[in-house]
Amino acid sequence: MLKVFRFDASGCNGCDIEILSAVLNPEYGITGIEVVDAPEKAGAMIVTGGGNQKTAELLREAHTRLLEPKLVIAMGACAASMCVFKSGYPMKGPVDSIIPVNYFVLGCPPRPQNLAMAVHALLESGDEHSEPVWIAPEGLRARIAHDDEKCTACGACANMCPSGAIDIVEEEGEFRIAYNLWKCSFCGTCQSVCPEEAVRLTPDYVMQDAAKSNLVTRGSMERMCCSGCGKPHITRSQFKAVKARILEHAPGIAQAEIDKSLLVCQECKSQIGAQANARKEMASWAYD
Amino acid sequence: MNIGPYHPFLLEPWKVDLVTEGDIITDAKVTTGYVHRGIEKLLASNPYLRGLHISERVCGICSTVHSQTFSGTVESMFGVEVPARAQHIRVILLELERLHSHYLTLGLMAHAAHQDELFMDTMRSREPVMELMEAITGNRVNLSAITIGGVKRDINQKLANQMKDRLPGFWGLSERILAALDDGQALAERLRGVGKIDGEKAIRCGGVGQTLRAAGVSQDIRAIEPYAAYKDLNFHITVENGGDVLARTLVRARETIESIRLIETVLDGMPDGPIMGELPEPFETEAIGRSEAPRGEVMYYFKANKSNIPERVKVRTPTFANHRALVEMLRGQPVTNAQLIIESIDPCLSCTDR
Ligand code: SF4
Ligand code: SF4
Ligand code: SF4
Numbered sequence: 005m006l007k008v009f010r011f012d013a014s015g016c017n018g019c020d021i022e023i024l025s026a027v028l029n030p031e032y033g034i035t036g037i038e039v040v041d042a043p044e045k046a047g048a049m050i051v052t053g054g055g056n057q058k059t060a061e062l063l064r065e066a067h068t069r070l071l072e073p074k075l076v077i078a079m080g081a082c083a084a085s086m087c088v089f090k091s092g093y094p095m096k097g098p099v100d101s102i103i104p105v106n107y108f109v110l111g112c113p114p115r116p117q118n119l120a121m122a123v124h125a126l127l128e129s130g131d132e133h134s135e136p137v138w139i140a141p142e143g144l145r146a147r148i149a150h151d152d153e154k155c156t157a158c159g160a161c162a163n164m165c166p167s168g169a170i171d172i173v174e175e176e177g178e179f180r181i182a183y184n185l186w187k188c189s190f191c192g193t194c195q196s197v198c199p200e201e202a203v204r205l206t207p208d209y210v211m212q213d214a215a216k217s218n219l220v221t222r223g224s225m226e227r228m229c230c231s232g233c234g235k236p237h238i239t240r241s242q243f244k245a246v247k248a249r250i251l252e253h254a255p256g257i258a259q260a261e262i263d264k265s266l267l268v269c270q271e272c273k274s275q276i277g278a279q280a281n282a283r284k285e286m287a288s289w290a291y292d
Numbered sequence: 293m294n295i296g297p298y299h300p301f302l303l304e305p306w307k308v309d310l311v312t313e314g315d316i317i318t319d320a321k322v323t324t325g326y327v328h329r330g331i332e333k334l335l336a337s338n339p340y341l342r343g344l345h346i347s348e349r350v351c352g353i354c355s356t357v358h359s360q361t362f363s364g365t366v367e368s369m370f371g372v373e374v375p376a377r378a379q380h381i382r383v384i385l386l387e388l389e390r391l392h393s394h395y396l397t398l399g400l401m402a403h404a405a406h407q408d409e410l411f412m413d414t415m416r417s418r419e420p421v422m423e424l425m426e427a428i429t430g431n432r433v434n435l436s437a438i439t440i441g442g443v444k445r446d447i448n449q450k451l452a453n454q455m456k457d458r459l460p461g462f463w464g465l466s467e468r469i470l471a472a473l474d475d476g477q478a479l480a481e482r483l484r485g486v487g488k489i490d491g492e493k494a495i496r497c498g499g500v501g502q503t504l505r506a507a508g509v510s511q512d513i514r515a516i517e518p519y520a521a522y523k524d525l526n527f528h529i530t531v532e533n534g535g536d537v538l539a540r541t542l543v544r545a546r547e548t549i550e551s552i553r554l555i556e557t558v559l560d561g562m563p564d565g566p567i568m569g570e571l572p573e574p575f576e577t578e579a580i581g582r583s584e585a586p587r588g589e590v591m592y593y594f595k596a597n598k599s600n601i602p603e604r605v606k607v608r609t610p611t612f613a614n615h616r617a618l619v620e621m622l623r624g625q626p627v628t629n630a631q632l633i634i635e636s637i638d639p640c641l642s643c644t645d646r
Contacts, residue, residue, distance in 0.1 A: 012305055014327040017642040018352020018433040021396065025422065028415040058326050059305065088346045091337075092330035113352065113433050141423075143445070145430035166338070166345035191345045191436040196444065205430065 006037045006127060009046035009070065013063050013099060014089075015053025015082040019113040023050060023079070026116035034120040036127060043067070048075035048126075051099045052113075054086035060096040067103040075126055078105045079119060081112045081167065084186040084216050088167045100216070110211035110219055111146065112189040122212040145190045146209035148183040150223040154202035155181065156242040157225050161194035161203055170194065177236040179225040186216040200245065231264070232272030243267075306641045308634065312627055320622045322615050324644050331646040335605035340366055340440060340574075343602065347592075350607065351643040352433050353396065356389045357585040358607075359438040364519045365581025365592045366440050370572050376563040378442035379521035383558050384455075385428070385437055386520065386583075387551040391462060392421040393586035394544045394551075397638040398469050401541055404635045405482045410472050417465040420458050427451060442568035452559050459552055466548040473542055483538035487621035487633035490535050499617035500610045501588020503637060506532045506539035513584035527554050537629075537636040544638070574598055585610055587638050609643035 012020050026032045027039055040046050043066040055063055067074070076099070081087035083099040099105055109122035140146070157179035162170040169187035173180050183194075183203075194203045213219050227236035228243055238246075247262050268276070305326035311319040331350055335343045347362040348355045360382060367374055399414035422432045428451055429437040429444075437444055447455075472479045489499070491507040504511045512529045514522045530546045532539035578595040588610030595604040614637045621633050 012327065014329055014645075015642065016349040016352040016355070016434070017327070017640070018349070018355070021352060022433060024396075024415070025419065028412065029419055053327065056326075056328060058328070062305075062326075088349055089329040089331070089334065092334050094328050094330050112349075112431075115432065141427040141430070143428075143430045144426065145436070164339075164341060166342040189345060189349070189434065189436075190431060191348075191434070192430065192444065193341065193345065193436075 006048055006075075007040045007046040007071075008037045008048045008050055009040055009043045009066070011043075011049055011051045011063060011066055013051055013053035013059045013083070014056040014095070015080060015087070017052075019052035019080040019082070022113045022116050022119065023052070026119045029116070032116040032120050034116075034123055037123060043069040044071065047071045047073055048077070050077045050079050050119075051083050051103075051105075052079045053082045054089065054098050055096040055102045056092075056094040057096060058094075060102050063099070063102050074104075075107075076103060076105045077107045077109060077122060077126060078216075079109050079122075080114055081110060081187060081189055084108050084110065085167070085169075085184070087112060087187065087189050090168060090187075107214055108186060108212060108216045108219065110185050110188070110216075111209065112191075114211070115140075115146075115209045118209050118212060121210060125212060140207040140209055142207060144207035144209060145192050145205040147185065147206050147211055148188065148194070148221045149204045149206050150181060150183060150221055151202045151204075152223045152225055152241075154200045154241055155198075155223060155225055155239070156200055156202075156245055157181065157239055158199065160197045160199060164193050164197045166191060166193065177229075178227055179239060181223045181225070183221040185211055185219040185221060200241065202241075228267060230269035230272055231267040232275075233269060235269060235271075237267065237269040306639070306644075308630070310622065310627065310630060315626045315628075317622045317625050317627060317630065320619045322618065324612075324641060326645065327642050328645040332605055332607055335607075336602055339600040340602065343605070344440060345434075345436060347605075347607070348434050348436065350609070350646055351640055353393045353640060354389060354585045354587065354590075354643070355434045356385050356438060357583050357590055359436075360386060360520065361581050361583040361590050361592045363438050363440045364583065365579050365594050367569075368581060369577050369579035369594055369596060370574065372441050372571060373569045374442055375566045375569055376521065377446075377565045378567045378569070380558050380562050381443045381447055381567065382438055382520040383522065383525065384447065384555055385425070385435060385443075387554045387558075388421055388425055389435075390551045390586045391548055392418055392425070393638075394548045395421065395465065397586075397635070398541065398544055398548075401483075401537075401632070401635050402469075402472070402479060404631045405479050407472065407479050410469065410479070413468065414465065417461065420461060424455055424458060427454060439568075441571050442566070446567050447562075452562075455555065456559060459556060462552050463549070466545060466552065469545045469548075470542075473538065473545055480538055483541055483632060483636075484534075484536060486537040486629045487625060487636055488534075488536045489617055489621050493620060494535070494617055497616040497620055498613050499588075500613045501584070501586075502540045502543045503588065503614050503617050505530060506543045507535035508533045513582045513589050517582055519581070519583055521558070525554060525557055537632050540636045574600055587611060587640055587643075588613060607646060609640070609646070611637065611640045611644045614639075615644075 225239040307323035395418040402410040591608040593606035
């Protein structure tokens with residue numbers, strides 16, 4: 005029987021109440037642990053919330069009082085990244101910046117079933133829980149799925165994400181998108197703002213790992229090169245989306261013409277324009 | 293005597309220092325701030341639609357009432373029309389939230405009074421409420437269901453039926469709790485006369501929610517300043533006169549029955565139509581909005597300019613308002629009653645600290 009101490013560093017208490025749910029409802033399958041009321045009686049700690057000015061120090065101190073093997077589960081997005089509170093002025097840092105963390109379990113809050121699985125994974129017990137045995141409702145908002153074919157790297161999702169969980173970078177001639185699940189609050193905003201329906205929250209709620217950097221959904225959008233200068237230009241999806249829009253509004257237009265025009269980058273286009281202007285200008289001198 | 297900041301019977305970190313003479317509490321000092329996250333500042337530096345999800349995470353128990361008050365205040369400020377169907381769905385979500393929140397605190401009260409069977413029963417029978425919320429919105433706790441202008445997801449017939457099937461189970465639990473609070477039952481007798489406060493004093497201390505309603509003051513924002521679809525719905529305001537822990541517990545227990553009735557009524561008379569309204573461009577203005585959270589009145593103040601980021605946001609939460617009354621309730625009581633009295637205001641520290 006592993007004794008566990010619960011520490012609320014500074015979250016919304018959603019995670020804490022889910023611990024209560026998980027521990028009190030045997031069907032969620034947490035077995036082999038007992039929640040105790042002081043760190044010096046426990047060998048493990050479940051920490052919820054990120055550390056703030058008051059709790060960071062208390063957390064460090066509680067960790068020193070914890071008995072061996074001093075296992076720490078960081079529960080929820082707050083513990084892993086401070087979730088939507090990341091830029092709050094009293095916030096000091098995520099739990100793993102204050103004490104060593106053995107295991108992350110994600111969600112805002114994680115489903116009690118996932119917490120149970122994380123506990124078993126950490127204790128290396130209860131193999132029967134290595135697969136989700138609980139049916140998740142179809143509309144559950146968990147692990148994010150991303151469709152490279154549809155995404156235009158427009159950035160709307162990253163802009164509206166309340167916890168800043170989405171990074172879009174330009175690398176090696178392509179756009180790369182990363183949904184950092186360890187920062188995500190599973191609010192569904194990215195899905196509702198995406199104009200291309202390229203991002204979706206799926207019912208796959210098992211999100212746990214010893215390293216939070218493994219809990220990321222990635223996508224990469226290859227870019228087509230400019231037919232003028234040869235540099236990386238728009239993504240295939242952008243190309244397709246704009247072409248479809250043009251065809252919708254101008255059905256008679258020759259497709260090859262659209263392709264040609266879309267494949268010239270902005271820089272080259274402005275150069276062409278500049279050259280044309282210059283030519284016109286020079287032509288007018290000749291007649292003076 | 294000090295309780296906290298981390299104490300077995302406190303679900304969240306806070307500190308209550310009791311000044312005692314012998315066994316009797318003469319005064320109390322409440323220290324909070326352990327879960328302060330600077331939310332008001334965050335709300336005033338994020339666009340409305342991002343702030344909405346931050347405000348929801350003020351509290352993991354009453355998250356929906358925060359997104360309702362946030363959205364409701366912004367809607368009244370900018371004159372957004374919210375479709376009737378969305379308003380009715382909001383009532384369902386808010387009442388489900390009241391149910392699970394009340395069951396949680398009623399369970400904890402039973403636990404504090406050493407009625408462990410009722411505690412376990414309540415905590416287990418509460419799970420189906422969480423499952424319903426998850427089925428409707430995709431999340432168990434921070435529902436992210438209400439948005440400015442409406443709601444994000446509709447309730448289809450299948451979900452409505454699922455909900456109707458579950459309501460009798462909730463009704464059964466509420467009746468079991470009420471039976472334990474009947475005259476002569478061990479739980480009722482343990483709570484009777486503990487932590488009394490009269491109506492006048494409760495008002496003077498700025499108390500809200502059950503602190504008032506258990507002391508004979510009929511005050512419920514759903515009735516006096518209706519939001520969502522409450523003005524179209526009939527419901528009773530639950531009032532008790534004892535002013536003690538028993539009365540506050542009874543008010544909550546009876547409110548669960550009222551919530552079940554409200555959900556039934558809404559499910560039977562849900563208007564058809566869209567679930568999202570039109571959103572206008574922001575302009576310079578200000579507004580105050582209030583809602584009846586499970587623990588009492590929540591108030592939001594907004595000051596807006598032409599940008600999509602509010603200039604100032606102020607949040608007042610019920611537990612903070614009840615602190616003064618809590619001190620009054622504790623005074624003159626034996627130390628052994630402290631836990632029951634603290635539990636009886638159903639403290640929520642993440643709300644208080646923000
Ligand atoms: S991760 Fe989400 S549910 Fe958990 S404490 Fe943070 S905001 Fe609350
Ligand atoms: S996922 Fe959607 S919103 Fe996000 S960058 Fe791609 S297209 Fe834009
Ligand atoms: S669901 Fe999408 S928008 Fe919401 S926090 Fe996660 S990544 Fe950001």
